[in-house]
Amino acid sequence: MKKILVLALGFVLAFSVVHAQTPSISKKTAGMHEYSGFFNFYWEAKTGKIWLRIDKLDQEFLYVSSLAAGLGSNDIGLDRSQLGRTRIVEFQRIGPKVLMVQPNYSFRANSEDPFERKAVEDAFAKSVIWGFSVAAEGQGEVLVDMTPFLMQDAHGVLDRMRRARQGNYRLDTSRSAVYLQNTKNFPKNSEFEALLTFAAADPGNLVRGVSPDPGAVSLRQHHAFIELPDAKYKPRLWEPRSNYSGRAGYMDFAVPVDQPLQKRFIGRHRLFKKDPSAEISDPVEPIVYYIDNAAPEPIRTALLEGASWWNQAFEAIGYRNAFQVKILPEGADPLDVRYNMVNWIHRSTRGWSYGGGVSDPRTGEIIKGHVALGSQRLRQDYLIASGLATEYTGDPDDTKAAVELALARIRKLSAHEIGHTL
Numbered sequence: 001m002k003k004i005l006v007l008a009l010g011f012v013l014a015f016s017v018v019h020a021q022t023p024s025i026s027k028k029t030a031g032m033h034e035y036s037g038f039f040n041f042y043w044e045a046k047t048g049k050i051w052l053r054i055d056k057l058d059q060e061f062l063y064v065s066s067l068a069a070g071l072g073s074n075d076i077g078l079d080r081s082q083l084g085r086t087r088i089v090e091f092q093r094i095g096p097k098v099l100m101v102q103p104n105y106s107f108r109a110n111s112e113d114p115f116e117r118k119a120v121e122d123a124f125a126k127s128v129i130w131g132f133s134v135a136a137e138g139q140g141e142v143l144v145d146m147t148p149f150l151m152q153d154a155h156g157v158l159d160r161m162r163r164a165r166q167g168n169y170r171l172d173t174s175r176s177a178v179y180l181q182n183t184k185n186f187p188k189n190s191e192f193e194a195l196l197t198f199a200a201a202d203p204g205n206l207v208r209g210v211s212p213d214p215g216a217v218s219l220r221q222h223h224a225f226i227e228l229p230d231a232k233y234k235p236r237l238w239e240p241r242s243n244y245s246g247r248a249g250y251m252d253f254a255v256p257v258d259q260p261l262q263k264r265f266i267g268r269h270r271l272f273k274k275d276p277s278a279e280i281s282d283p284v285e286p287i288v289y290y291i292d293n294a295a296p297e298p299i300r301t302a303l304l305e306g307a308s309w310w311n312q313a314f315e316a317i318g319y320r321n322a323f324q325v326k327i328l329p330e331g332a333d334p335l336d337v338r339y340n341m342v343n344w345i346h347r348s349t350r351g352w353s354y355g356g357g358v359s360d361p362r363t364g365e366i367i368k369g370h371v372a373l374g375s376q377r378l379r380q381d382y383l384i385a386s387g388l389a390t391e392y393t394g395d396p397d398d399t400k401a402a403v404e405l406a407l408a409r410i411r412k413l414s415a416h417e418i419g420h421t422l
Helices: 002-021 114-121 157-163 299-308 311-315 376-388 398-422
Strands: 034-036 041-044 049-054 061-069 082-094 099-101 127-138 142-144 170-179 189-199 214-227 249-252 262-265 287-291 322-328 340-345 354-359 368-372
Touching: 034 354, 041 287, 082 127, 157 189, 170 214, 249 311, 287 299, 287 368, 299 322, 299 340, 299 398, 311 322, 340 398, 368 376, 376 398
Parallel strands: 287 322, 287 340, 340 368
Antiparallel strands: 034 041, 041 049, 049 142, 061 082, 061 214, 082 099, 099 127, 127 142, 170 189, 189 214, 249 262, 354 368
8 A cells, every 4th residue: 555655646746747847838939930810829940840829728619621732633633722621629638638629510419408418429429630748838828739730631632642543652741841831820710831742652644744753742731720600690401492402410319209300501601781671781791702813814804704693693682782702812812711712723634613612510601612613614615616616717816706605604604613602
């Protein structure tokens, strides 16, 4: 018994010494460059590390991963500005560790009874996305090294390469680093980016066609921590006549036995009238979609015109100027959650276009509309129109009709893909 007590006392003393040696955040970050915003973080130039200051323990937020700079192969499908998963997560501290935990919103109990809610919560697995070690702390806040988190293949590039049979790639951290140019901070979202290099001794032909060195493919992966929307948005339940799909869904184990367990929401943007009593009113805040400033003229104007057609639909339900389209401001990032985007995407061959976005998994509220338009669609339409034209004469004016047809198709494509986000 005496031996057990001595060992226990030694453990307590050792823990106390380690705890006492944990420095303060201000001391640990002295000399680092601070980025203030949703989550404050620090850049340590001498080590190339990002240090994250966590002041919101046990508070949920959105985590979105994406691909900032892509591969350029339609067949493999790793495109610039390609969104990855949207997850609700929270930081939980357990002793010297901080875990990033993803709760399971697929199974719920919408009940006032805490025991009923807890029974469902404990019935289904959560996911621990990452584990951090506390490097410094003070006044309910902790500091962790975020760099290893940023160096992971969060977008699943390795799995995509494997499924496309393009070689046995591995992530080479010696040729990877934080990409500081797109690591930024804002009041409601913190943005991080890393340049990751994937190496292989047996690269496939598809990679060879788009990479300067197919044995070393360097892509940029982006991570966003985003404040969850407030509770003023009211979800609208999906039903068959509403649209072609539900934005989010879950099983509610608190419903009466004569009602279905499965619930789905209609995906939609938050929109309120300034004057609810008026037949036609301006919105409190309009829905604004931004056209990629990388799109050249006259394509840019065509994209603007086609996207703007959606305002007619909002006028029909009593809104004035509710849907607006603008060019992305200079210096803005297409992956920034504050901008609904129509992206102009280049690939080595013609590829598909698509519309999607970032939504709140709890309610189906669209936080960011995100459209990808393949740039070679325009050229394909032009070639089709040229092939249907009269015999070639060498006159430059002969191409005008084909160009106009191609631009008309781009207007429709812009409206079509935005429709998928809406």
